[in-house]
Amino acid sequence: MAKPDNxxxxxxxxxxxxxxxxxxLQEAEQYLNEFADEISSNxxxxxxxxxxxxxESIQSFEAEIQDESGQ
Incomplete structure (x- = not known):
């Protein structure tokens, strides 16, 4: 039986x-800053x-929240 769409x-x-x-995102940026000399360019x-x-995902999530709230 399918679950109702809540x-x-x-x-x-x-x-x-x-x-x-x-x-x-912040952790990755911190990693890039801390280990810039040690990581490859790739x-x-x-x-x-x-x-x-x-x-881009954050922007999409924010747009979805606005859609959900009816704004």
């Missing part, structure tokens, strides 16, 4: 996703690209 707590879950993504580029995707 969207009451979607905004809360989306905010948790934002918080987690922001934390991962790894640095990969981390920077992932951080750009994280920023």
């Amino acid at each position: 969207r009451e707590d979607n905004a809360v879950h989306l905010q948790q996703h934002i918080n987690n993504t922001e934390e991962n 790894e640095q580029n990969a981390i920077e690209a992932k951080n750009e995707r994280r920023k």
Whole structure:
């Protein structure tokens, strides 16, 4: 039997996703700053690209929260 579609707590879950993504973004930036001399340019580029995707995800989550709240 399928579960009913309960969207009451979607905004809360989306905010948790934002918080987690922001934390991962900050940790990656800190890693880049602390170990800039020790990591390869390939790894640095990969981390920077992932951080750009994280920023895009945060924007998407924020837009979804606005949609959920009816604004």
